[in-house]
Structures are given as structure tokens and as C-alpha cells.
Amino acid sequence: MAKPKVAFYWNASCGGCEEAVVDLAEDILGVVDAVDIVFWPVALDFKKKDVEKLKDNELVASFINGAIRTEEQKEMVELLRRKSELVVAFGSCAHLGGIPGLANFSNRNEIFERVYKTSESTSNTEGVFPQVKTQISEGELTLPLFFDTVKTLDQTVDVDYYVPGCAPPPDIIMDAVNAILKGDLPGKGSVLAPKKALCDECERNESKPEKLEISEFNRVHQIEVDPEKCFLTQGIICMGISTRAGCGQRCINANMPCRGCFGPLDGVKDFGLRSMSAIASIFALTNEENLSEDELEKLMDKLVDPAGLFYMYSLPSSILRRKRMEK
Amino acid sequence: MGRRVTINPITRLEGHGKIEIFLDEAGNVVNAYLQIPELRGFEKFSEGRRAEEMPRITPKICGVCPTAHHMASAKTLDDLFKVEVPPAAKKIRELIYSAFMFEDHTLHFYFLGGPDFIMGPDAPPSERNILGVIQKVGVETGKKVINIRKRTRDIITLLGGKVIHPVCGLPGGVSKGVKKEDRDEFIKTGKDAIEFSKFSLKLFDDIVLGNEEYVELVVGDIYKHKTYYMGLVDENNKVNFYDGMIRVVDPEGNEFCKFKSKDYLKHIEEHVEPWSYIKFPYLKNVGWKGFTDGIDSGVYRVAPLARLNASDGMPTPLAQEAYEKMYDVLGGKPAHNTLAYHWARLVEQMYASERLLELAEDDEILDKNIRNIPTETPDEGIGVVEAPRGTLYHHYKTDERGIIQKVNLIVATVNNSAAMSMSIKKAAQGLIKNGEVSDGLLNMVEMAFRAYDPCLACATHSLPGQTPLKVTIYNSDREAIRTIIRD
Numbered sequence: 001m002a003k004p005k006v007a008f009y010w011n012a013s014c015g016g017c018e019e020a021v022v023d024l025a026e027d028i029l030g031v032v033d034a035v036d037i038v039f040w041p042v043a044l045d046f047k048k049k050d051v052e053k054l055k056d057n058e059l060v061a062s063f064i065n066g067a068i069r070t071e072e073q074k075e076m077v078e079l080l081r082r083k084s085e086l087v088v089a090f091g092s093c094a095h096l097g098g099i100p101g102l103a104n105f106s107n108r109n110e111i112f113e114r115v116y117k118t119s120e121s122t123s124n125t126e127g128v129f130p131q132v133k134t135q136i137s138e139g140e141l142t143l144p145l146f147f148d149t150v151k152t153l154d155q156t157v158d159v160d161y162y163v164p165g166c167a168p169p170p171d172i173i174m175d176a177v178n179a180i181l182k183g184d185l186p187g188k189g190s191v192l193a194p195k196k197a198l199c200d201e202c203e204r205n206e207s208k209p210e211k212l213e214i215s216e217f218n219r220v221h222q223i224e225v226d227p228e229k230c231f232l233t234q235g236i237i238c239m240g241i242s243t244r245a246g247c248g249q250r251c252i253n254a255n256m257p258c259r260g261c262f263g264p265l266d267g268v269k270d271f272g273l274r275s276m277s278a279i280a281s282i283f284a285l286t287n288e289e290n291l292s293e294d295e296l297e298k299l300m301d302k303l304v305d306p307a308g309l310f311y312m313y314s315l316p317s318s319i320l321r322r323k324r325m326e327k
Numbered sequence: 328m329g330r331r332v333t334i335n336p337i338t339r340l341e342g343h344g345k346i347e348i349f350l351d352e353a354g355n356v357v358n359a360y361l362q363i364p365e366l367r368g369f370e371k372f373s374e375g376r377r378a379e380e381m382p383r384i385t386p387k388i389c390g391v392c393p394t395a396h397h398m399a400s401a402k403t404l405d406d407l408f409k410v411e412v413p414p415a416a417k418k419i420r421e422l423i424y425s426a427f428m429f430e431d432h433t434l435h436f437y438f439l440g441g442p443d444f445i446m447g448p449d450a451p452p453s454e455r456n457i458l459g460v461i462q463k464v465g466v467e468t469g470k471k472v473i474n475i476r477k478r479t480r481d482i483i484t485l486l487g488g489k490v491i492h493p494v495c496g497l498p499g500g501v502s503k504g505v506k507k508e509d510r511d512e513f514i515k516t517g518k519d520a521i522e523f524s525k526f527s528l529k530l531f532d533d534i535v536l537g538n539e540e541y542v543e544l545v546v547g548d549i550y551k552h553k554t555y556y557m558g559l560v561d562e563n564n565k566v567n568f569y570d571g572m573i574r575v576v577d578p579e580g581n582e583f584c585k586f587k588s589k590d591y592l593k594h595i596e597e598h599v600e601p602w603s604y605i606k607f608p609y610l611k612n613v614g615w616k617g618f619t620d621g622i623d624s625g626v627y628r629v630a631p632l633a634r635l636n637a638s639d640g641m642p643t644p645l646a647q648e649a650y651e652k653m654y655d656v657l658g659g660k661p662a663h664n665t666l667a668y669h670w671a672r673l674v675e676q677m678y679a680s681e682r683l684l685e686l687a688e689d690d691e692i693l694d695k696n697i698r699n700i701p702t703e704t705p706d707e708g709i710g711v712v713e714a715p716r717g718t719l720y721h722h723y724k725t726d727e728r729g730i731i732q733k734v735n736l737i738v739a740t741v742n743n744s745a746a747m748s749m750s751i752k753k754a755a756q757g758l759i760k761n762g763e764v765s766d767g768l769l770n771m772v773e774m775a776f777r778a779y780d781p782c783l784a785c786a787t788h789s790l791p792g793q794t795p796l797k798v799t800i801y802n803s804d805r806e807a808i809r810t811i812i813r814d
Contacts, residue, residue, distance in 0.1 A: 012367055016390020016491040023480070023490070069367065099387040102372040111368035115606075116599045119370060120722065120735045122606065123596045123615070130366075134602040138349035138357055139331060141602040143364045167390060167491040219729075221379040221408070221498050221701060254488030254495045255502040259383060304728055308376045312384075 004060035004181070007039035007051075009080060011066030011073040012100045012150065017091040018065075020167035027174055034181055035060070039080075051076075054083045061086040061180050063163075067093040067100050067316060068151040072144035081157040086180065088192075092166035092261045094153040095191075096271065097316030099166070102308065104315045104322035107148045148325075150316045162191040165247055166261035166313065172246055191244065195266055198240035198258055202249060204230045213285045217302040220257060231257040232282070237309060242268075242275040261313050270319045272310035330354065332755075332764060346772070348755050354762020359752035361776070363605035363744075370734045378407060378705060378729040382496040385721065388738060391434075393492045394427035394483060395714035395739065396721075398569065401496025403721040406589070407708025408498040408701035408729070415694035416500035418686050421569045422513065423486050423493070424712070425683040428568050429520055430479040431715040432631075432676040435780045436527060437472045440669050443774055444535045448544065464530065475523045478516045479683075485509060500698030507693060517684030521645065524677040528649055531673055536656065546657065549757040550665040550775060552620040552749055553578040555610055555627035557742065558634030559713045560585075565642040566634050566678060568713040574637045575610065578622050580661040584612070588711040591720055595737065596625075598745075607745045608737055618749050626749070629717025629742040630779060631671035636661035641674065643681035649674040665750055668778040705729045714739035716780055743779050750775040 010018065024031070038059065039051060062084040068074055081087055092098040103111065112129050116122060134141045153159050163176045176192040179185050186192075199205060207229045218235035225231070231238035231252075238257035247262050264271040284291065284299060291299070303309075311318055332348040345362045369388055376384060382400040386393030398420060405412055412420070435441075437460060446459045461469030480490045486503055487493025495502045505513075535541045544550070555578060559571040573591065575583045586594055597606040598615045609615045609625030616624040627633075641647040653670050654660050686692060709722045717739035724733040754775035758768045 012365070014387050014390035014393070016387070016393065019390050019491050070365065072364065099384055100367045100372075102376075102384075103368050105375060106368070106371050111366070111371040114371040114374075115366065115368060119597070120592055120733075121595055121597050121608070121720075121737060122599065123611075124599045128599045128601050130599075130604050131601040136358075136360075136602065139347075141347060141360060141362060143362065143602065143604065146366060146604075166387070167489075219377065219379055220502075221404070221729075224698070224700065225502065227503070250484075250489045251494045252488075254486070254493070256383075256488060256494040259380075304730055305375055305377050309380070312380070 003034065003036040005038045005054075005058060006035045007059050007062040007080060007084065008037065009039070009062060009064045009076060011064065011077065011094070011153075012069035013066030013091065013093045013098070016167040017093075020091075020165075020170070020173060024170050024173060027170065031177055051079050051083060056082050057085050059084040061088055063088045063090045064153055065090040065094050067097050068147070068153065068156045069100060069103075070144040070146055074147075074156055077153065077157050086160040087153070087157060088176065088180075089153040089159045089162045091168055092164065092263065092313045095162045095164055095317075096263050096314035097150055097152050098261075098313055101150045101152075101314070101316040102312070103150050105308070106323070107325050108146055111146075149322050152317050155316065160188050161185070162189075162263075164191055164193050164244060164262040169246070169248055169250070171248075191263070191266070193244055193246035193262065196245050197265060198243045198245045198247065198249065198262070201245050202230075202240055202252060204228065204252065208233060211285070212282050214279070214283045215287060216299055219302075219304075225255055227255045237279060237303075239275050239310075241278045242271065259312050260310075263314060263317075270317075271314040272307070272318055275310045276306065330762065332759070344776075346751055348759070350759065350762060354759070356752070356756040356759050359748070359755045360602060361744075361748040361751050362603045364603075366604040370736055373723075373731050373734040376731045378404060378723060378725050378731055379498065381721075381723065381731065381734075383492070383494055385736075386492040388736075390491050392427075392431060392714050392716065392739070394423065394487070395712055395719050397487070397493045397496050398424055399710045399712045399714075399719045399721040401498070401501075402570075402710030402712065403708040403723050404496070404498035404710070405708070406710055407705045407723055407725060409703040409705075410499035410699050410701040412500050413694070413696045413699060415504070415691055416697040418689060418692045419486060419501050419505060419697065420496065422505075422683065422686040422692065423483055423495070424569050425679045425686060426479040426482040426516075428679040428715060429524075429676055429683060430476045430483075432672050432679065433472065433476050433479075433523075433527075435715070436669065436672060436676070440672075440777050440780060443770065443777070444541060444669065445530070448770055448774060468526075471523065471526075475516075475519060479520060482513055482516060497698060498701050502698075504695060504697045505692050510687060510693060513687035514684065517680060517687045520680035520683055521677070524673070524680045525645070527673050527676060531670060535670075542656075545664050545666045545670075549754055549771075550750065550778070551663050552628075552665065552746060552753070553622075553663050554620050554624070554746055555583060555613070556633040556636035556661055557627050557629050557718055558637035559711065559718065560638050561642060563642070564639035566638045566640075566675070566713075567642070568679070568682075570712075573711065573718060575627060576637050576661060578620070578661070578663070580636070580659075583610070588709045588720070591709065591711070591722075591737075595720075597737070597741075603744075605741060605744045608742050609745065618745055618752070620746075620749060626745045627742070628746045629739060630668060630715070631675050632662060632665075632668045633717065634713060635671045635674060641678050643678055643685070645681055646674055646678035649677055665775065665778045668780070672780070716740045717742045740779070747776050747779055750779075 062080045089095045216235050236257050239260035240258040243260045244262040268274045330350040348359045349357045351357050382397050385396040385400045483490045487495045557575045559567050560574045561567040561571045572585050574585045577583045596611040597608045613625035641650045704727050705725045707724045719739045720737040722735040754772050
């Protein structure tokens, strides 16, 4: 029997998801034995027609990482969608938009202005920007169009499953691959990771008082962080409260708070909104009535850049998707 | 109108890369372009963010070298918040960094660049990869490569949380200290890393230096550019990855300038071309003269060979020995041979492992004082490290609350962007004559940029096979008339 065919592809991403696959170490050899990788994300030959030669649905699965940022990426994932039975959004960027999705606080013009014109080290008095088409004496050179808005994979093509994380840890990757190979899959649209919150498995959970409360907001560089105690009890925003478990508490093990790369729990549409409301519900509880509006506002002012913090990995997947830009 | 050869895509550079080669009527190379068709815009979307989150945001620029961005960012925050790092924290950062430089250089030599030499530039493509390497050097050695890389990466995981995107760096220190029992393991890993580096140098000696053809290739003209070189040096002008002054030598090897991180804007400028999303840095005080080398062109190079050229030597004994031997064979300093980047990378691998052991054995690394809490009002900070692929600059401005207002980045590989374009053009010119495009060309052109290790994350994924490459030759009507595929 022919081995099932799979593809890997990357879009607006960093290569960390590819490293995550390499970090499977010996396990990758088992994967390679079980499947036929007919298309490699960074394979040098990825002319559209080479994938087009495949029959529709010929691929058992395409694992696609990265957000969608350019025309070229959009075309590739549309093609892969046609050729694949299953499309798996792999890693935070494909799943939620990821860190590159923070660009939705801005747009193409602003990015080009900053990168190619006003950046302190750039000398560009003529205001040259990269162009989709450039005529040079020898002919024409082309670049793919850079979109205004970053999109998640499922805002671009239909997605069957999600493997979360920045980057996804090895055990989550192997479980997903095995589930696909065995055909032992949950319902379409599932995130292939535990269904509980990171808080529920956090070792610091025991340090939490019965009634969790934040009386003031601290930033992680401003205080000595007790490595035994829940971050929230120390006034530090930790998104473990609203983030799906399965990461192995990697950041918390290094004594740093969760930033939500695994995304929301089942049934939650907008991760940032849910995180914000979770934090709001435990903020200044007992003392709230004794505080004046001014005093409350002062406390709230310490929560700087809430949008960037709560949507660090998920702005494109939020209900608003992006900042509204002046025309 | 002549013909056009498109290599699309070549391997990635934190994105895709594309080479366009233009031929004249006779089929000789008129010009060649290395295009980078991707941009994400970190400089813009970091605006408005909390400064202390930058060491967690910027590693996402590159998942292969996230530790370099993490450290550059943490150092930028030290400067921004005007806070000293306690000695133990500085050593912990450098320990993590040495482990990282070691594992990253190992990745390049065995998985990416090395196969060209170990297997030969014209070996069958199916063998010219890590599996071929393992076959040639033995399965035991293959396991050794995977094992030592895993153990050095485990150090980063333990102290940094995640090896892909560490999180431990804070202004004024690190979030986690070193435990005694972990330290014992670090020492073992450091010792084994040194043994492994010896083995790598010996392998290079046997396979490359023992083969006249290869030596000819390394010292030959196709892969040669006389440029300026840049790298961080310590107070004795020895190579340093984590800290120091930035030193630039001219194509003759004379010191051109030596400056502090905070003065980088006095020395570096970036040029923009409409046909690529990548910018082209050059030495401001020489000027942008186009894609050309020599003392009158501001084009400079970074990364292993450049660092060695820009320094007076290595700070550790075994690396110094390897350094001296390299320049003996290459005929003195500076060495302009692009393919010697591979050799320089192994000299640095040795330095990284010796430094890793030094730091692990230093009792101060166990000290509990790993953070100073910032008290000053932040405004502006600049941080520089030597990433595996070259000098990496982070520069942030904030308001008084520590909210980012401006970010400027010169990413390691970008420093080499002009030189890489030139290297590809020169290799193409030397190899494509009278329209004859042989299969051998494909790998030889690839070798011209592979030596720089331009974040070729792709090749790490080609563990089970060879990265395929396709060259399409078009006639003047843009119809494909011949396709060569190496898969």
C-alpha cells in the first residue's frame, strides 16, 4: 500500500515551527517512515504547477504554519487546500495570527514608511519602496503583494484541525500526527490539545488563595517575582487563566508569565476579550467600593498596552481583527 | 534581448529567496539579483508595546536563532532602563548564548553547509545531505551530532523556558538562576562539546584540506570578494559573541573603525532597492557605491569569517590554535574566501564550547543575585550581540512609562545582503558560459550563498532528503525552453 502523502508549508512565520519538527529528534524518523512527504514547506521547488499536478485531495494532510501576509502565501494555501483532505493550522501564527499579527495595529503604508524611510539607519531620500513590479535594464523583477491586513489560516481557507503553540511542543505534535495517521480524530475544527486551562495544571496553583484577587497591576521587570507563587497574586498579568493547557508550562518554568500562545479554550471566539474579562473579574474586588473613580483609574492606568498584551498572539483572530485605520 | 534564468525559490532567508540571472545574446551573465520576497514589519508593530515584552516579541523574527534576538533585546533593555546586570546574571546569559552558538553552528556544518564538502559539491544530490553525511562518517557519529545538539539545546530550555523563543531575559538580569545539580550537567555538556568541536575540526581537516580540489575551490576566485569585515571584539580585540566593541577592518585588514553599540548610526546606513523587501546596509563613512567590492565600496560582511577577520584572535586556547592554522593555510589575514566561512564557523564552534565550559565551571554562576530591579526612567536603549549569522542591532525608544515609541533593527543576515547578491552574481558569471547551464551549476550557485548560512531554516528540514532546486531557462518571449530539476 502506498504511504499517505503529506505536505508542510510555511507563510509569515519565523521558522520556529520547522525547528519544532526537527526537535522531534528521533521521532521524526518514525514519521518519515510512515508518510510520504511530497511537498516540503521550504522545499526550493514550489512552483504552483508542481503542486497542481497532484490530484485534488491526493494529500492526506497539509501542515501549514505562519499567518497570511502576502499574495503568494494566499495563493499557495488555496492550492494546498484543494489538494488536501485535511488542512492543519500548525502553530500560533496559522491558528491565531501570532506575533506577526500584531501588524494589524498598523497597515502596509505605515510599515513601509517606517521600515524603508524613517528608520534611523535607512538612507532613502528618494522614498524608494519595494514594488510588485520593477523595470530594470535587463527586464522586469517581481515581488508578491504585501497585504494591509494579516489573516489567520482559517480566514483564508477552510481549516480542519489546529495544532497550537509558539512553537508547538514535541508531544503535542506527535499526538496530532498519530491521531491523523490512525484516523482517530475529534470533530472538525478541533484544537488538538488538552481541553483545560493552563491554570488548572500549573504547579503554582496551590499558592493561589481561595479567592483570587488583584489589587494592583505590576509589570514583570518592576518587582522580584516569587518563583513559587501564582503570578496573578503578585499583580502580574498571566494569561494562564484563559489559555489552553498543553505547553508544559514552559514559560512559567523559567519564572515568566504566560502570554497566551496556545490560544483560547473550546467555545471562546475572542481570546483577548476573554482574558481581559477574566482579569477584570478579579481586579480590586473587595476594595472596589472604597475607591473613588480617580483612584480606580489610577490603578487601571498601570495596565499599559492592554490590547498588545491580551492580543499578543491573537489579534487577527479577534472579533475586530485589526485597528481601524484613518483613510 | 537575452535569456533569463530563474531560480525560484532558492532556500529561505527567514522567508523565501529568489535568484534572477540575466544572460546576454551569447548566453553570458549580464547581471544577477537575489530577491527577498517577504517582510513582516517588526519595526512598526512593536510600537506601542511594553518594552519588557520585547525579548519575547523579537525572537519571533527567527525561530532558528531566537536566542540571538532574545539576548540583543535583553541587552537593549539594560541600556534602556539604565540598569546594571549582576555578574551571575551576565554569566548565565552568556552561558545560554554559548550553548546556542554551539548548537546553531553545529546545525549549519552538519545539516546545511557541510554536506557540500563532506560529500563533495558534485556528489549525487541524493547523497549530498545529512543522511549522506551520516553514511560517510558513520551512524555513531550521526548520533553524536544529534545528541550533542540536543544536550546544548536542553541548557537553553532549562534556563530560558523554551529553546524556540526563550523568555528569561529581563532588564537588569534573568528570571531564573542556576541550580548546583544542573550546573554539574552543564560542565559535562561543555566538556563533551569541546571534544565534539575537536572532532569537527579534524573532520574538516581530513575531508576538505586533504582534498586538493576542495582547497582550490576554497581559495579560488569564483568565491572571493574583497570587502570590509565587521565583528564584536573584547578589550584585547579578541572575538566575543555576547559583548564588546564593534570593530571594522578594511579589505587590507587594517582597522577602519572601532565603536560602541550606541554609536552604530554614525557608522552604518541602509540602502533600499525597489526589487527586494530586504535592505542593504553599508558603511556610512565609505558610502553606498552599488553592488561592488573593494576599499571604495561601503559593502561589508559579517558572520564567522568576518568576525575572525575583524579580530586579533580567539580568547580561548584551542580556538586560537584553530584560528592560527586557518590563516596559515589561507595565506594570512584578512581572508576574502567566502567558502572559508565554513572553516571559520568551526573555529567559532570550538570557542563557543570552550566558553561554555569556562562559564559552567565558574562558581559565581550559582550566585542567587540574578536581577537588579530598574529604578531609572527609560528613554532609549541599544543592544548588540554577534548572532551566528552576524552582528545584530536592536535599538528602542520609549516614553517614560516604558512603552515603545520607535524600534530600529539591523538583523544579522541583512548585513550580508549586498555581499550575498554579489557572491551569487560572481558565481553565476564564473559558471554560466555561452548559455550552458549544467546541473553542477545549481549546487555551485547555491554554495555561493550557503556559506553565509543565511538563516536557511529550510535545510534543517531536509533531514530525510535533499532540498530540491529548479532552474528554468526562458527565451526572449518568456517561454520556458529548458528546465533542470534537482530533487
